[in-house]
Amino acid sequence: MTAPLLLIEGLYKTFGGLTATDNLTLDVRAGEVHALIGPNGAGKTTVINQLTGELAPNAGRILLDGQDITALPVHARVHRGLGRTFQIVQLMGTYTALDHVALAVQAHQGHSFRFFRAARDDRGLRDPADALLERVGLKARADEPVASLSHGERKQLELAVALAMEPRLLLLDEPMAGLGAVESAQMVELLQSLKGRFAMLLVEHDMEAVFSLADRISVLVGGRAIATGSAADIQADPAVRVAYLGEGDA
Amino acid sequence: MSLLFVEQVLNGLQLGVMLFLLAAGLTLIFGIMGIINLAHGSLYMVGAYAGSIAASATGSFLLAVPAGLAAAAVTGLAIEYIVIRKLYDRDHLDQVLATYGLVLLFNESISLIVGRQPLFVGVPPALSGSIEILPGMTFSVYRLTIIVAGLVIAAGLYALIQRTRLGMLIRAGATNRDMVRALGVDIKLLYTLVFGLGALLAGFAGVMAGPLLSVQVGMGEQILIMTFVVVVVGGVGSIRGALFGAIVVGLVDTLLRAFLPQLVRGMLSDPSEADQLSAGLASMGVYVLMAIVLLWRPQGLFPARS
Amino acid sequence: MHDPFKFSGKALIAIAILIAALVALPFIANAVGLPATTPLATRLLIYAIAAGSLNLVLGFGGMISFGHAAFYGVGGYTVGILFQHVRIGEPLFGFIPGTEQFLIAVPAAILVAGAFALLIGALALRTSGVQFIMITLAFAQMLFFLFVALKRYGGDDGLIIRRRNALFGLNMRDDLTFYFVVLIVTIGFYLLLWRIAGSRFGMVLGAIRQNERRVAALGIAVYRYKLAAFTIAGMGAGLAGGLVANYARFVSPDMLHWTKSGELMVMVILGGAGTLLGPLFGAFALVTLETVLSGWTERWQLFLGPILLLIILYFRGGLSGLFKFIGGGGK
Numbered sequence: 091m092t093a094p095l096l097l098i099e100g101l102y103k104t105f106g107g108l109t110a111t112d113n114l115t116l117d118v119r120a121g122e123v124h125a126l127i128g129p130n131g132a133g134k135t136t137v138i139n140q141l142t143g144e145l146a147p148n149a150g151r152i153l154l155d156g157q158d159i160t161a162l163p164v165h166a167r168v169h170r171g172l173g174r175t176f177q178i179v180q181l182m183g184t185y186t187a188l189d190h191v192a193l194a195v196q197a198h199q200g201h202s203f204r205f206f207r208a209a210r211d212d213r214g215l216r217d218p219a220d221a222l223l224e225r226v227g228l229k230a231r232a233d234e235p236v237a238s239l240s241h242g243e244r245k246q247l248e249l250a251v252a253l254a255m256e257p258r259l260l261l262l263d264e265p266m267a268g269l270g271a272v273e274s275a276q277m278v279e280l281l282q283s284l285k286g287r288f289a290m291l292l293v294e295h296d297m298e299a300v301f302s303l304a305d306r307i308s309v310l311v312g313g314r315a316i317a318t319g320s321a322a323d324i325q326a327d328p329a330v331r332v333a334y335l336g337e338g339d340a
Numbered sequence: 341m342s343l344l345f346v347e348q349v350l351n352g353l354q355l356g357v358m359l360f361l362l363a364a365g366l367t368l369i370f371g372i373m374g375i376i377n378l379a380h381g382s383l384y385m386v387g388a389y390a391g392s393i394a395a396s397a398t399g400s401f402l403l404a405v406p407a408g409l410a411a412a413a414v415t416g417l418a419i420e421y422i423v424i425r426k427l428y429d430r431d432h433l434d435q436v437l438a439t440y441g442l443v444l445l446f447n448e449s450i451s452l453i454v455g456r457q458p459l460f461v462g463v464p465p466a467l468s469g470s471i472e473i474l475p476g477m478t479f480s481v482y483r484l485t486i487i488v489a490g491l492v493i494a495a496g497l498y499a500l501i502q503r504t505r506l507g508m509l510i511r512a513g514a515t516n517r518d519m520v521r522a523l524g525v526d527i528k529l530l531y532t533l534v535f536g537l538g539a540l541l542a543g544f545a546g547v548m549a550g551p552l553l554s555v556q557v558g559m560g561e562q563i564l565i566m567t568f569v570v571v572v573v574g575g576v577g578s579i580r581g582a583l584f585g586a587i588v589v590g591l592v593d594t595l596l597r598a599f600l601p602q603l604v605r606g607m608l609s610d611p612s613e614a615d616q617l618s619a620g621l622a623s624m625g626v627y628v629l630m631a632i633v634l635l636w637r638p639q640g641l642f643p644a645r646s
Numbered sequence: 647m648h649d650p651f652k653f654s655g656k657a658l659i660a661i662a663i664l665i666a667a668l669v670a671l672p673f674i675a676n677a678v679g680l681p682a683t684t685p686l687a688t689r690l691l692i693y694a695i696a697a698g699s700l701n702l703v704l705g706f707g708g709m710i711s712f713g714h715a716a717f718y719g720v721g722g723y724t725v726g727i728l729f730q731h732v733r734i735g736e737p738l739f740g741f742i743p744g745t746e747q748f749l750i751a752v753p754a755a756i757l758v759a760g761a762f763a764l765l766i767g768a769l770a771l772r773t774s775g776v777q778f779i780m781i782t783l784a785f786a787q788m789l790f791f792l793f794v795a796l797k798r799y800g801g802d803d804g805l806i807i808r809r810r811n812a813l814f815g816l817n818m819r820d821d822l823t824f825y826f827v828v829l830i831v832t833i834g835f836y837l838l839l840w841r842i843a844g845s846r847f848g849m850v851l852g853a854i855r856q857n858e859r860r861v862a863a864l865g866i867a868v869y870r871y872k873l874a875a876f877t878i879a880g881m882g883a884g885l886a887g888g889l890v891a892n893y894a895r896f897v898s899p900d901m902l903h904w905t906k907s908g909e910l911m912v913m914v915i916l917g918g919a920g921t922l923l924g925p926l927f928g929a930f931a932l933v934t935l936e937t938v939l940s941g942w943t944e945r946w947q948l949f950l951g952p953i954l955l956l957i958i959l960y961f962r963g964g965l966s967g968l969f970k971f972i973g974g975g976g977k
Contacts, residue, residue, distance in 0.1 A: 142863065168865030180863065182856035193853055196846055197864040203874065204846040212846075255865060376776045426959050432776055433710050437915055438958040440908045445951030452945060561904065565787045568780035576777055613797045620795015627788035631769050634781065638772040 093156055095120045095289050096141075096259050101150035103136060103313075110136040111147065112313035118259060118289050123281075125292045125300045128310035129333075134293045135177060137310070138263050141291070142174050143167050154259070168197075173257025175248040177264040177293075181236045187247050188232040191219035194254035219254065226250040226280060242273035249280065259289045266296040278302060309333070343477045348598040349591065354483045356590025357490025361545035362563060363570040363582040364497060365538025371577025372513035373531050375427060376435045379419060379442035380567070381560030383539045387412040387546025388555045389450060392461040395550070401464030405547050412543020413536055420535040428531070443561065451557045458554035486548050493541070494583055501579060510534065566593070569630045575640030584641060589626050596622035661923075668829055672822050681821075685893070688825045690933045691832045692889045697913035697925035698839055699882025704911065705919035706843060707875045708855030712779045713766070713786030714910050717880040719902030720762050721755035721887025723793060726805040726897040728754060733808070748811035748818070748827075748892070755888030756881045762789070763880020767873045783904060790902040804898025811892055818892070828889055835882065840922055842878070851875050855920075912954060 094117035103111040110133045118124045126134050139145040141152060143164040152160045154170055162170070181190060192215040196202055199214075209215060223229045226246045231239060239247065245265060252260055265281070266274045278299050281290070285303070294300050300307060301321045308318040309330050317327045324330055366380050390411030395404035419442060427435045462468075463482045470478035501507035509530055513520045520527065545563075553559065570589050574581025597619070604618035605611060633641065668687070675683035696718050703709045728751045731737060731744025738744065745751050770781045794802045810818040817823050842848050850871050853861045862868050891897045900906070909932065917928025935953070939946035 144859075144862075163867070164862040165865045165867045168863065174863055176860075176863070180857050180860035182853050182860065184856065185853065189849070193849055194864050196849065197866050202846040202850045202866065202871070205848075206841045206845055208841075208844045209846045209849045210844065215846075251864070370776055376779060423955065423959065430958075432779060433704070433911075433915070433919075434958050436710065436712065436779060437911060438955055440911075441951045441954030441958065443951070444947045444954070448945045448948035448951065452948065565783060565904065569784050572773075572777055572780050572784070616797040616801055617795050620791050620793075623791035623795070624788045627784050627791075630781070630784055634769050634772055638777075640777075 094118060095155060096291070097151075097153040097156075098137075098141070099151045099153070101137070101140060101147050101152070103133075103140060103145065103147045110313050111140065111150075114150070114310075114313065114315055116308055116315055116318070118291050120258075121286050121289055122305040123285055123290045123292055123303050125294060125304035125307045126310055127294065127297070127300055127307060132310040133313040134310055135263060136313075138174065138261050138291075138293060141167075141261055142172065168255060168257075171256075171258030172261065173252040173255045173259070173288075174261040175245075175252050175263060175265055177267060179241075179244040179248050181244060181247065183237050184235060186233050186235050187223060187228055187239065187243075187250075188216065188219055190236065190247060191222050191250050191254050192216055194251045195219050195222075198255045222250045222254050223247075225253065227276070242269050242276075245269060245273075245277065246280075249277075253284075257288055259291065262290055262292045262294070264293055264295065266294055266299050274299065343474065344598075346474065346477060347479060348595055350479055350487070351483065351598075352591035352594035353587065354486050354490075354590070355594055356587035357487050357494075358545050358549060359563070359567055359570050359590055360490060360494060360583050360586035361541045362567040363574065363586050364494075364579055365541045366567055367571050367574070367577055367579065367582045368510065368534055369538050370571070372510060372534050373424075373428060375424060376432055376439070377424070378436060378439040378561075378564065379446065380538065380542055381562075381564030382443055382446040383412045383416050383542040383560075384546040384549070384563060385446065385450065385555075385557070385560035386415045387543030388550050388553075388559065389454060389459070389546075390543075391547035392459045392550045392555045393454075395461050395464075396459070401461075401467075401551075404461075404550070405544070408547030408550075409540055409543045412539045412546065416539020416542075417532065417536055420532055424535065425528075425531075446560075447557045456557065458556035459550075460554055461550040463551040482551060489548070493544070497579060506530075506533065566626060569626050572640055573630055573633045575643040578640070578642040581640055581642030589629065592629050593622070593626050596625040600625075664923075665833065672825055684821045684825050686933070686937065688821070688828050688893055689890070690929055691825075691828050692886050692893060693910075693913060693929035693933060694926040695832055695835050695889070696883050696886035697910050697917070697929050698836060699879045699886065700910045701914045701919060701925045702839065702842070702851075702879040702882065703875055704914050705921070705924070706848065706855065707851045707872060709771075709872060709876065710779050711770075711782045711876070711879070712904070712907050712911065713782035713784075714879070714883055715904070715906035716766070716786035716789045716902050717759040717763050717883035718887040718890070718906065718910075719793065719897070719899070720789065721759040721884030722891040722897040722901050723799065723805070723887075724755040724758045724884070725751045725811065725888045725891035726807050727799055729807045729809075729811070730799060730805060746809065746811050748813035751811050752885065752888040752892075755891075756884045759884020759887065760877050760881035763883075764873070764877045767876035767880070771869055771872050771876065783907070786902060786904060786907055790899050790904075793899045793902060800898070802899055804896055804900070807891060807895045807897070810895060824893065828893070831885070831889065835885065836922070836926070839882075843922060847871070847874070912950075916957070 096118040098114055098116040101111050101114040114137065126137065128134055136145065140147050143162060147160065150160070151158055154167070154172060157170070159167055159170060185193070192209070195215050195218045196209065220229065220232065223232050226249050228243060228246050228250060231243060236244060236247065249265065265277055269277060274296060281303055292300065292304060304321065306318060307321060307324045308315045309324060311333045316333060317324060317330050319327070362380060362384060366377065369375050369377055369380070387408040391404040391408030394407030395401050423438060423442060427438055467482040467485050470480050471484070473479050473484070501510055509520060509525055513530065520530070566589065570582060570585040573589060574583070574585025600622045601615055601618040604621070605614045608614040608617065671687055672684040675681060696714070700711065700714045703711050727738065728745045732746050733744070766782070766785045770778055770785065773781060793799070799805045810824065812818065813827065816827070818827070850861065850866055854868055854871060858868055887901065890901070913928035913932050914925050915928065916931045917924030917926065935950065936946055939949050
């Protein structure tokens with residue numbers, strides 16, 4: 091078997107007296123969708139934030155493609171191929187949808203120390219950004235400032251922004267959160283269509299979405315992974331039923 | 341030389357204590373209320389003016405202290421009620437500009453009412469003179485009184501913050517403002533109390549500074565900017581950091597001013613140029629200190645939130 | 647959405663009228679017997695450059711720098727010190743010859759101020775929020791004391807520059823000529839700001855102001871862009887300082903005083919932070935206010951304080967809204 095794309099080894103993080111990530115070991119293989127599930131407060135977002143570099147772990151290593159990225163700053167990890175979406179959308183209020191994706195295209199192209207040419211007239215930025223907005227179904231809304239986009243549209247925009255960076259691994263922090271049934275189904279369909287182009291680590295509460303998308307599932311409880319396996323394995327795992335599914339589905 | 345050094349250390353301690361009185365209020369007001377208050381130096385100035393006017397009118401320094409405290413407290417509560425309250429939910433830029441407006445208002449009002457001439461207040465007779473604190477070494481009783489009073493106040497603040505319910509709320513507010521809001525505490529009252537406490541401390545520092553410095557318009561900003569250095573060095577929101585930072589800044593500033601001229605005079609031929617240069621370099625010392633601390637620990641030495 | 651850095655036809659006409667008015671101003675002033683207006687307008691334009699440079703960090707980048715006057719002062723002193731070394735006929739530090747050439751002294755002012763901004767910014771930008779405000783203020787204070795200490799260059803009395811710098815054999819002593827030199831520099835500077843604001847760099851800067859976390863997650867090294875903006879702004883302030891040293895033929899530590907930083911901030915806010923021409927109108931508003939009020943009373947700042955309070959507390963953005971039409975289209 092080849093080495094995994096992402097390898098988390100013995101990750102450990104405490105806040106004061108609280109252990110948020112407890113000796114977590116986990117891997118994501120190239121091209122797979124690996125879902126991370128667990129009850130609220132299990133420490134899922136804390137794991138994501140350590141992977142992106144917003145939080146520094148107290149111990150443990152994070153390897154991307156065999157290279158240790160544990161100490162890299164946020165922006166450097168992005169250039170190594172680590173993309174993300176935010177659980178609570180993070181957007182720039184006065185910028186349009188197209189501005190957002192164009193900015194991501196621009197960031198992906200390299201440095202932005204260009205001071206003279208008007209960025210909003212730059213076809214080298216606008217054309218790829220347009221194509222990405224079309225891909226996520228936002229083309230008609232390209233010139234709307236994000237303040238006037240609906241919640242579902244903002245979630246789609248988050249995804250378009252992440253795609254613009256052409257990640258090898260995309261960290262999806264609750265992409266369905268706050269979406270209605272129809273929007274959720276659209277998002278699942280969209281993610282389904284992207285499956286295989288890059289690996290995804292999917293944090294999600296919507297079990298239906300998780301079971302339809304994930305190749306493997308890990309269950310996080312109290313900051314540690316209590317089980318990893320296929321959807322069927324996880325549903326059959328007695329420890330998971332006790333710790334999570336038994337209560338969560340009741 | 342060594343006795344001179346001890347004397348300068350005591351002088352540095354005295355400056356540090358004064359800085360602490362201002363920094364404690366400033367750091368609490370920021371830590372709990374999220375307000376950056378440039379007018380904190382104005383409260384110090386108001387205390388100094390009220391104290392020296394009361395002292396020269398009554399001839400009694402004992403009356404100057406309550407006069408300065410009362411003036412600073414009343415002024416502080418008034419600006420909290422009229423201006424600061426409206427700034428809680430504003431960004432730092434609005435806070436800076438509005439309190440900058442207050443500084444201009446206070447400075448110009450005072451120079452209109454009292455005049456541009458600095459006021460001089462004598463050291464109260466009971467505290468004048470020096471005492472021998474070490475064999476062969478005397479030290480100003482007044483400065484010693486400031487050090488003792490400041491340390492007593494620091495201890496009192498420590499007890500207030502560690503031992504009382506108000507202190508518990510203050511500590512909680514400095515680390516997590518939203519939690520205190522969520523506890524259902526009368527947050528407005530807490531804010532007013534903290535601001536009033538800060539004003540009292542600043543006013544006290546102003547009164548005590550009267551006999552040491554000339555009381556004049558602009559004295560507030562001079563010390564305010566140094567207080568900023570203290571707060572940054574100590575860590576925003578931390579009383580412990582404010583005390584530590586104040587002492588360090590007070591010592592560095594005083595010792596540089598005392599001993600740098602000798603060093604510079606050795607290097608430059610023109611003595612008057614050497615004096616002015618060393619005075620300027622000594623004034624820069626605390627900012628260099630701040631730069632070093634920032635390189636080493638951007639959050640200051642004792643950050644309240646980590 | 648409307649692009650704030652692309653001007654509609656109406657806005658372009660307004661800008662053309664503004665430039666025409668600025669060109670005509672000294673002639674009209676002379677015709678109506680108010681020749682003192684020309685130097686006043688010169689000062690106004692110089693402030694507009696200083697405030698415009700602050701707007702790059704404050705308005706576009708969202709960094710509340712409270713020490714911008716430091717770079718303004720450094721620029722001024724660069725011109726003053728270079729002139730001083732011509733006068734005493736002795737090179738600076740033993741190897742840098744003095745100069746009274748405008749095209750050397752003013753670019754030197756820009757570069758030296760930029761170097762200081764790079765250094766101070768590199769330290770100050772390690773922090774954010776309230777600490778950044780305090781630290782920029784403290785560093786400015788440090789430079790203030792440095793110039794107070796330099797007795798060789800006048801200390802706290804300041805440094806008199808006997809002649810304005812020479813430029814193409816123009817009669818720079820003539821207020822009208824000097825006004826046009828400053829006007830051309832100002833127009834060039836605002837053109838540059840306009841290009842920067844709409845460039846890739848400008849897009850990153852505006853995004854940083856709105857959501858730094860998002861920008862970092864795009865793979866952008868936020869710190870470098872903030873530092874670049876801070877440095878460019880410092881250079882702009884150095885330009886203004888170099889011009890004002892020529893204008894007043896005098897520099898003093900007052901140029902670096904913290905109240906000067908405060909005034910620059912007030913200009914940016916009065917005119918509308920983050921709009922292209924806002925600082926120009928802010929400078930206009932403040933200088934006019936100062937001129938009118940100080941005609942009444944020496945203590946004009948007594949009125950500035952309450953005016954500032956009223957604007958911040960009750961009419962936030964009111965004045966900038968007035969100029970929105972010209973200043974930056976719709977926001």
